[in-house]
Amino acid sequence: MSIKDTICPRCGNPSEEGLCGPCRLHEIEWVTVSPRVEAIICPTCGSRKVGSSWADLESDKESLARSLVIDGIVFHPDVTDHAMEMTIRDISVNRSKAYLKISGKCYGIPVQGEYQVLIVLGREQCDRCCRISGSYYEGIIQVRGEGRRLTEWESRRAAEIAWQAEDAAQQGGDRLSFVSSIDNSKDGIDVIVSSLGIGQSIVTDISSFFGARSTSHPKLVGEKEGKRLYRVTWSIRLPRIVRGDVVSMKNDYYLVSGSDGTTLRTKHLLTQQPRSFRDEETIRVIGNIRDAEEAMVTYHEGDTIGILDPKTHLPLEIPSPKGCHTQAGGVVNILRDGEMLVVVGY
Numbered sequence: 001m002s003i004k005d006t007i008c009p010r011c012g013n014p015s016e017e018g019l020c021g022p023c024r025l026h027e028i029e030w031v032t033v034s035p036r037v038e039a040i041i042c043p044t045c046g047s048r049k050v051g052s053s054w055a056d057l058e059s060d061k062e063s064l065a066r067s068l069v070i071d072g073i074v075f076h077p078d079v080t081d082h083a084m085e086m087t088i089r090d091i092s093v094n095r096s097k098a099y100l101k102i103s104g105k106c107y108g109i110p111v112q113g114e115y116q117v118l119i120v121l122g123r124e125q126c127d128r129c130c131r132i133s134g135s136y137y138e139g140i141i142q143v144r145g146e147g148r149r150l151t152e153w154e155s156r157r158a159a160e161i162a163w164q165a166e167d168a169a170q171q172g173g174d175r176l177s178f179v180s181s182i183d184n185s186k187d188g189i190d191v192i193v194s195s196l197g198i199g200q201s202i203v204t205d206i207s208s209f210f211g212a213r214s215t216s217h218p219k220l221v222g223e224k225e226g227k228r229l230y231r232v233t234w235s236i237r238l239p240r241i242v243r244g245d246v247v248s249m250k251n252d253y254y255l256v257s258g259s260d261g262t263t264l265r266t267k268h269l270l271t272q273q274p275r276s277f278r279d280e281e282t283i284r285v286i287g288n289i290r291d292a293e294e295a296m297v298t299y300h301e302g303d304t305i306g307i308l309d310p311k312t313h314l315p316l317e318i319p320s321p322k323g324c325h326t327q328a329g330g331v332v333n334i335l336r337d338g339e340m341l342v343v344v345g346y
């Protein structure tokens with residue numbers, strides 16, 4: 001042990017260098033605690049205002065209060081062995097108080113203190129809730145069929161695609177992009193959207209899913225902060241014939257695997273040969289394979305298959321598709337074309 005003959009110039013006690021520990025501690029603030037912290041919260045959805053913008057809150061209010069208090073505590077860099085106990089008590093709806101016991105070590109001396117922090121949660125409706133409550137919208141997407149009504153399945157599927165796009169936008173942090181409502185009309189659905197961005201992505205998703213065409217009609221509705229405000233009406237037309245439809249052409253039946261609105265990609269239901277042809281008015285849609293019924297097979301011989309009509313339970317003999325090996329006791333999927341039953345799957 002080396003004895004240094006330095007003494008503290010202030011109190012005269014021994015010191016390793018300059019002021020002794022207690023005197024140095026006296027010179028500094030080992031911890032500072034903000035006596036009041038605050039945050040602004042949306043009472044409707046709980047998101048938090050940060051600066052001038054809003055962010056969705058990842059945690060509950062208790063955790064928010066704790067992190068606000070902790071952010072208000074600053075230790076002197078020479079403090080080690082930090083420890084803290086915090087209890088929070090609610091005072092009113094938007095005020096609570098944190099009771100803190102803080103301790104540590106500074107210049108070899110244990111330090112501790114008790115503090116109180118007032119936590120104030122201000123309330124303000126956020127940008128998103130303002131839009132929602134004001135029924136704000138920037139676009140309408142009208143989904144219709146080309147010369148026909150949407151089927152129930154198509155309406156449901158288009159709505160699902162819209163909600164999925166909203167989920168993706170919200171998860172991507174695009175708070176102001178949402179679906180305001182989806183209205184069923186006689187001929188299809190109307191999707192009301194809060195921003196042009198989400199509108200465009202829903203239009204793209206629905207159009208590519210159904211192989212549909214879309215057009216957009218922007219309309220200038222005013223100006224805000226020097227920017228022109230547009231409201232857009234999109235119109236999506238699902239083709240007359242869509243994927244999964246079974247069509248009849250010149251007494252042959254084809255299953256449609258895709259369509260770009262003018263050309264149909266198909267498969268001949270008996271020969272299984274692929275074939276593409278133009279959508280013309282002479283082509284008739286007899287149904288969609290989603291709506292096929294199951295029919296019991298009674299026998300199968302060569303190109304002929306015997307089935308029981310699931311409605312009348314009467315036996316019928318119909319052509320068997322190439323490659324179909326379903327034997328008696330099995331089932332095949334059929335669609336009706338008037339009196340005719342057509343095997344569409346096996």
Ligand SMILES: [Zn+2]
Pocket residue numbers: 008009010011012013019020021022023024
């Ligand atoms: Zn001293």
Ligand SMILES: [Zn+2]
Pocket residue numbers: 042043044045046047125126127128129130
């Ligand atoms: Zn809100």
